[in-house]
Structure formats: structure tokens, C-alpha cells
Amino acid sequence: MTGVRLYDSATRTVRPFEPLVAGRVGIYDCGPTVYSYQHIGNLYRYIVADVVRRTFEYCGYKVTQVMNITDVGHLFDDADQGTDKMEQAAKREGRDPAAIAKHYTDHFLADRAKLNVLPPHVMPYATEHVPEMIEAVKTLIAKGHAYPAADGVYFDITTFPGYGARLNPPGSFAERQAGARVEVNDAKRHPYDFALWRAAKPGDLQQWDSPWGRGNPGWHIECSVMSMKYLGETFDLHSGGEDHLFPHHECEIAQSEAATGKLFVRNWMHTYFLSVDGGAMHKSKGNVYLVSDFAAHGCEPLAFRMLALGVGYRKSLDFTWRALQDAQRRLDRWRSAIGGAWQRLQGSTGAVDPADPVKAAFAEAITDDFNTPRALAQAEAALDLVNGSDGALRARGLAILFDMDQVLGLGLRASAEATVLLGDVERALLDERAAARAAKDFARSDALRAQLQAKGILVKDTSEGQRWERVSRVSEGEPA
């Protein structure tokens, strides 16, 4: 089993990963709130989480990856708040929250599949864990960490020393308080006490019975409850976006550890936001892009995965259409080389030597805090072998690339296999063209090449005969 080094947001250092249970790793990824389509920034984060999970598996760990679906808004019908996501969506679309959640969850999962993001092993829904959340709130009240108030139940942060300072710089929380301009909610004892349970308000579409009357759960409690339910009270790795550093994950830590008296999470991981054209995505700027927008720019979803792999997750990727198109070209080049080699080798690559230096360099890169850009550079080294004229090296390079793709997830083997799946007509045209070339009938040969091109098959002549590949130029598009 290969060791993995990773950055931990709590200690702010890169250190060797040490699993709670030898050979296993439990991961909880904060999932999306499904009130609208997930944009590329959201999806980018799940590509990163996917690479993390694949890396551990590549290294021989038995992984349990849990990702929640937040299908409750924890929101109340209060026009002043203006942040009533699930409610707003329900009203906007004239559907109930369950239908909204279903629609956007399905779309999210479909986008993930297009990006070769593997399904998590467990995918709990918040609405199916409300009883457990209520139990957790009762426990916190019983232990003196929470108190019922007029409009809900709040966590008392003064009962958890160090609140807000696990993932954030020491002292920063005090500064936040000083700078806070938030009007104090009279129901709360402390401005930063956070809701565990909210009393229902008139018009709430999502509400449940509880010991504190009808209402809905606070945002943070669902992640504590669901992560501990499926991974245990202490688990290995918890990931989220950089925006979760405060308050979400600090709240999770406080309520979880207050309830169990145990360390909640051993490693915290946060993905930085991607920017678009050098700045933030904003609806007002019209640059909140979806996977379904790629086709219009001649790109496939997997080009976005290639682009994402080209950046470290702790630096922010700057997304531009040009960058995506560059990634598409890179992906096309890989496929072209791999498809050609696959045809020459007739589908046999042999096994990968576990001690292969290129593979070793790749493993070294990917296990160094998931350094995908460096890993890609090693894949390019393997690609050089594939492009060479030596048949043995070609087989070796191909085998290495397929091995690497267990982590990269670019579907390289599938694209290679697709090149040899020809229809009878295509096959006949290729055979006829080979005959024409042998007879030096170039006019006929060129005409046949044009015909094949029209069928999406690019033919190339090499010293070893014709090679061909499917041109994946996206034209069919993918409706939103």
C-alpha cells in the first residue's frame, strides 16, 4: 500500500495520512443543496473529491465515500431574508420541494457521470435523517450545549471552548465578533450561536414534528448526523469548499464533539473556488456556466475534467473558454495517440510493471497532496512512449496510461476500444481505401477519406498502414 501525503486545514500542514483503521479510509464530502443546477464551480469540487477517492483506492485502501444531498432548505418563508432557496425554487417553478430536489439531484448526478465522477458509496438525503437530527439536538440540550429559544433551538458556543478556531487562524474569531455588523437576534444568547432547529413559520413547505414544535433542522446538523451515522463518531477525511471553513465546518466540529466528547474528523480538506475570466462567477456577469454550455464551445464534459486535473486543488483554477478548449485539444491528442497504438497492438497491452519508473513518478505525484498537474506531466511521459516507434515501449506506455487512468478518470480505455468498433459500412470503406492506395489511385483514396470523415472517422496514413479515430467534435449537444 502506497502512502498518501495530504494537506490538513486544521494543522495547516502537509503530512502523511494515517488511517483510523489500517487499510481503510472513510470520507465525507459536503454535498450540494439541490435547489438549482450545479454550475461548473460546484462540479469542479466533486471532480477533486473524486480524484481523492480514486487516489486512495489506487493506493490500495478500501474507501467508504459518503456524500450528502441537502434536499431541505432549512429556510423559512420570510421575505426579508431573501435566501429562501428551496422555497424560492418551489414557488418559481410551481412545484413542491420534493419535486424540485428530485429534478436537480438527477441532473447533478447525470453531470457527475458525464465527468466520470464515481458515485459515492453512500449518498444520504437530509430529509431522510430528520429523526436522527432531532435525537442529536436532544442530546446537545441534555448535555447543556444547546437551549430552546422562541424561534428554535440554538447551540451555545460558549460551552465549546475554541469554537471557530479549529480551521481558522487563532484569534480570528474574536476579530470576527468585533467586526460583525449583524444585528443580534434577541432569541439568541450570543450572536454566533447557531441554529440546530428552526421553528416553522407560516408558509413553510418543509416542516416536521419535534419536541420543540413543528419546524425544520438547521443547516449544520445534517452533516454531523449523517457523517457520523455512516462513518463513525471519528472518521478520516472531511472535505468541502473553501467557503465552508467558516462557519459550516466549525459548527459541525462544535456540535459533533460536544455531543460525543471525541475528535470528529482527523483530516480536513478544502477545495478552492475556481474563477471565471479572472473573477468570481456572478449571475449578474452572466458567467455562471453549466456542463450543458460546453457543447456550444466545441468541448466535451471530459475536457473540463482534463482542465481540472491541470490545476492544484488548493489554488484556484481560472476558467476561460480558451482554457477549456486547450484541454479539449490535449484530450484529443491523448486519444489519438492511444487509439493508434491500440489498433497496432490489437488490444493487447500486457501488464504494468509495478516498479515502472514512470508509474512510480506518477504515484509519487498523485500521493503528494493529490498533485494532479505533476501527475499529468508523467502521463505525458507515458504518452511519449506510446508515440514512439518501438512496439514494446508502445505497449508499456499504453499499459501505464490505462493504469494511471484509474485515478485520472478520463475514460482512456473506453475511447481506445471505441476506435476498433467499426460498422460494416465503415469497415468496407476503409478496406476499399487501402486497396485504392495500394493501386496508387489517390483520387479514389481521397474521396473515400472524405466519405469516412463525414461519418466521423478521421483516417491517417502511416508507415504501417491506415490508422483511424473517431472525431469527438461535439455537435449533438446536451440539453440542460
Next chain:
RNA sequence: GGCGACGUAGCCAAGUGGUAAGGCAGAGGUCUGCAAAACCUUCAUCGCGGGUUCGAUUCCCGCCGUCGCCUCCA
């Protein structure tokens, strides 16, 4: 205002106290009936100004710029 992150070639980006991976684009060349590939060569002194050091892109300070968080957003 407070706290934090980032600023590397035309573009996307690795990285290190000792003169900077990889990809895309560009330029020149080889090969080729043509085309497409492939191959070879070529393309940066690391935001600005100081400081520490024998030596800094890499450490420290200041400035400028971008981004994030400061109650429900990946």
C-alpha cells in the same frame, strides 16, 4: 473594517534557497502523393519596491491587484 489565500511565458499552470515541470498556441525543420499525426529545434529570470543571505521566484516587510470568509454559498 477584520481574517485568510493567490499573483510564474500569448493562454492554462507545476515547482524549488543555488539560475524555472507539463499542456495549449506560435516559429523553424524532418517525414509525407496530399492530408492528419509523429519527431527535432525554438519561446519566461517568476506583480512592484525594499530587506535577510555567498546566493531568492522560493524567507521577511511594505505596496498594488485578484479571490474567499465574516450566519445557511462548492
